[in-house]
Amino acid sequence: MRTQGQPAWELLLPAAGAPARRRGRALQEALREAVRSGRLAAGTRLPSSRELAADLGVSRGLVTEAYEQLTAEGYLRSDRGAGTWVGGAARAAVRGARDPAAGTPGVRVDFRPGTPDLSLFPRSAWAAAQRSVLARLPHSALGYPDPRGLPGLREELAGMLARRRGVVADPERLVVCSGVAQASTLMGFALRARGLRAIGVEDPGSPEHGRLFASTGMEAVRLPLDGEGLRPGPLAAAGVRAVVVTPSHQFPSGIGWSAERRAALLDWARTVDGYVLEDDYDGDFRYDRAPVGALQGLDPERVVYTGSVSKSLAPGLRLGWMLVPEELVDEVVERKRTMDLGNPVLDQAVLAEFVARGGYDRQLRRCQRAYRERRDALIAALARHLPGTEVSGIAAGLHVIARVPARFGPTERFLARAAEAGVALRTLEEYGTARPSDGAVRLVIGYAHLPPPVVAEGVGRMAGAVGGTPRADDGAAPGRP
Ligand SMILES: Cc1ncc(COP(=O)(O)O)c(C=O)c1O
Numbered sequence: 001m002r003t004q005g006q007p008a009w010e011l012l013l014p015a016a017g018a019p020a021r022r023r024g025r026a027l028q029e030a031l032r033e034a035v036r037s038g039r040l041a042a043g044t045r046l047p048s049s050r051e052l053a054a055d056l057g058v059s060r061g062l063v064t065e066a067y068e069q070l071t072a073e074g075y076l077r078s079d080r081g082a083g084t085w086v087g088g089a090a091r092a093a094v095r096g097a098r099d100p101a102a103g104t105p106g107v108r109v110d111f112r113p114g115t116p117d118l119s120l121f122p123r124s125a126w127a128a129a130q131r132s133v134l135a136r137l138p139h140s141a142l143g144y145p146d147p148r149g150l151p152g153l154r155e156e157l158a159g160m161l162a163r164r165r166g167v168v169a170d171p172e173r174l175v176v177c178s179g180v181a182q183a184s185t186l187m188g189f190a191l192r193a194r195g196l197r198a199i200g201v202e203d204p205g206s207p208e209h210g211r212l213f214a215s216t217g218m219e220a221v222r223l224p225l226d227g228e229g230l231r232p233g234p235l236a237a238a239g240v241r242a243v244v245v246t247p248s249h250q251f252p253s254g255i256g257w258s259a260e261r262r263a264a265l266l267d268w269a270r271t272v273d274g275y276v277l278e279d280d281y282d283g284d285f286r287y288d289r290a291p292v293g294a295l296q297g298l299d300p301e302r303v304v305y306t307g308s309v310s311k312s313l314a315p316g317l318r319l320g321w322m323l324v325p326e327e328l329v330d331e332v333v334e335r336k337r338t339m340d341l342g343n344p345v346l347d348q349a350v351l352a353e354f355v356a357r358g359g360y361d362r363q364l365r366r367c368q369r370a371y372r373e374r375r376d377a378l379i380a381a382l383a384r385h386l387p388g389t390e391v392s393g394i395a396a397g398l399h400v401i402a403r404v405p406a407r408f409g410p411t412e413r414f415l416a417r418a419a420e421a422g423v424a425l426r427t428l429e430e431y432g433t434a435r436p437s438d439g440a441v442r443l444v445i446g447y448a449h450l451p452p453p454v455v456a457e458g459v460g461r462m463a464g465a466v467g468g469t470p471r472a473d474d475g476a477a478p479g480r481p
Contacts, residue, residue: 011030011034011039011040012027012030012031012034012052012056013056014026014030015027015029015030015031016056016057016058023058023062024062024065024066027056027058027062027063027066028065028066028069028070031066031070031075032070032073032075035070035075035076035086035087035090036075036090040086041086042086042087042088042090043085043086043088044085044086045083045084045085046067046076046083046084046085046086048083049063049064049067067084071084074087074089074090075087075089075090106419106422107422107423107424108421108422108423108457108458108461109422109423109424109450109454109455109457109458109461110423110424110449110450111423111424111425111426111443111445111446111447111450111458112424112425112426112446113252113398113399113426113444113445113446114398114399114446115315115398115446115448115449116310116311116312116314116315116367116398116448116449117367117370117371117448117449117450118314118316118449120363120366120367120370121313121314122313122354122359122362122363122366125354125357125359125362125363126350126354126359128357129350129351129353129354129357129359130346130350132353133346133349133350133353134346137345137346137349141345141349142345144341144342145341145342145343145345145348146342147175147333147336147337147341147342148174148175148176148333148336148342149174149175149176149177149321149342149343149348150176150345150348150349150352151171152349152352153176153348153349153351153352153355154171154172154174154176155171155352156351156352156355156356157169157171157174157176157321157355158170158171158174160355160360160361161294161305161307161321161323164284164291165280165283165291165293165294165297165305165307166291166293166294166297167293167294167296167297167300167305167323168296168297168300168323169323170323172329173323173324173325173326173329174321174322174323174324175321175322175323175324175329175332175333175336176319176320176321176342176343176348177306177320177321177322177336177343178318178319178320178340178343179308179310179315179318179319179320180279180281180306180307180308180310180320181208181212181320182320182339183277183304183306183320183321183322184208184209184212184213184244184277184279184306185212185213185215185216185339186322186332186335186336186339187213187242187244187275187277187304187322187328187332188212188213188215188216188217188218189216189331189335190328190331190332190335191218191242191275192216192217192218193331194331196218196240196241196242197217197218197219198218198219198220198221198239198240198242199213199218199219199220199221199240199242199243199244199277200220200221200222200223200230200235200238200240200242200243200244201213201220201221201222201223201243201244202222202223202225202230202244202245202246202250202251203222203223203224203225203432203433203434204225204252204253204428204431204432204433204434205222205225205246205250205251205252205431205432206246206251206252206279206281206431207431209244209279210222213244221238221239221240222432222433223235223238223243224434225250225253225255227255228255228257228258228260228261229245229247229250229255229257229258229261229262229264229265230243230245230257230261230265232261232264232268235265235268236268240274241272241273241274241275242274242275242276242277243265243269243274243276243277244276244277244279245257245265245276245277245278245279245295246278246279246280246281247261247262247265247278247292247295248280248282248283248291248292248294248295248396249282249283249285249393249396249397250393251279251281251282251431252393252399252401252428252431252444253392253393253401253428254392254393254394254396254397254399254400254401255392255393256292256395256396257295262295262298263298265295266295266298266299266302266303269299269302269303270299270302274302275302275303275304275325275328276295276302276303276304277303277304277306278294278295278296278303278304278305278306279306279307280294280305280306280307281307281308281310281311282311282396282397282398283307284311284312284364284368285311285364285367285368285371285396285397285398285448286368286395286396287368287371287372287375287394287395287396288394288395289395296323300323300325301325301326301327302325303325304322304323304324304325304328305322305323306320306321306322306323307320307321308320308321309351311398312360312363312364312367313363317347317351318343319343319347319348319351367448370448371398371447371448373452374447374448374450374451374452374455375394375400375447377447377452377455377456378391378400378445378447378455378459379391379394379400380456381455381456381458381459381460382402382459384459384469385459385460385462385463385464385468385469386402386404386405386408386459386462386463386466386468387468387469388404388405388407389402389403389404389405390402390403391403398446398447398448398449399444399445399446399447399448400444400445400447401428401442401443401444401445402442402443402445403440403441403442404440404441404442404443405440406438406439406440406441407467408441408466408467408468409439409440409441410439410441411427411429411441411442413466414441414466415427417465417466418461418462418465418466420465421461421462421464421465422461423458423461423462423465425443425445425462426443426444426446427441427442427443427444428442428443428444429442430444431444
């Protein structure tokens, strides 16, 4: 038996060397893993139990037992007298498929947007909150929770959101959920239950919105934006009665919706007896001006407000919230109950404790300082290395839009050269249908996860690859070769 030029029993040798009482199980696990990972391909004929036992220096009984067990599980196939083969049932697991940035070969600086700086996660404050919760939580609190969320957390979040985001926050209408993602699917099901079949999404916008609503059977209808927000004409003509929007810091364009467009959207929702899902995904980060209050504060019966800790703490916590109009509360809570019976109690209690101790506000202040510095480093580096670049959407959030002059393009060449230089980028075109003909390269640059020297290095690499000035000190005239 050989796999990829290597005798397969070498894969099993560590298991054969396990202490006697664990050897049988170790052998089975190693064989299972070899099949699962594809190192033993489907159709590979295994040696007889006698041969393999001799090669490995273990008793024949252990090998026979391993063959029988894995045959019963479907990893192997046996024909009495004819031998044992690797079956075709097992498939190698696809690892890391959800994280395109993770370990991408050749990527030195990753400007793709969406992630905060995970190294800023407040580990000690979180651990202190965890210890305190475990010490005081009664046994009875470990049963199934209220599907809306722990009352203590709903109180804390309602207070925090009213204070920070200007929402009308009644804890009775606040539902704790697994991020904006789950809020969107809960809304999708609730809207379907009311007979709606389509929802408007921003163009350009987050592709997640369309995907999440599609998973609930709702068709996503793209609605064009201009520099102020959704354009009223196409909105009225679309025939939908619900939209999902990011008015505080539009994703990805970075604009803040004008007061007129906010008012027009609410007028539209009242006219069509419809709903607005307000995704406040990075509403906590504002640099040069006071935060714009959430839309929900203007009409809490038409606007479902949602946000999460994904940008402020870590997306891996999968903790978020939604504020739901009276009419939709029962439907949303019932969906939450049937979906997962509520979020984990300990995580909710720890977040409540963390907010109550002032940890959330402290964390936002800390991130805000770090992110502002990174944003400034990015703007300075772009001005220096790619002169003429216009940067917008800078007042808030974790990313900006950079419009790089056409002389550094065209876009495909720019991206290819940047990739060769180890810089991963996203373009605005990837998020929408508009294709301006001015030849400029429009980038959506996420900076929050990168320390200032890395931001500067990334811009230098990118510029060097496309004909800008590669280093801060070279003083060379910019331009195409
Ligand atoms: C526009 C937008 N909304 C929401 C989210 C986050 O969703 P969640 O709160 O489920 O992590 C993202 C993630 O990057 C996003 O880009």
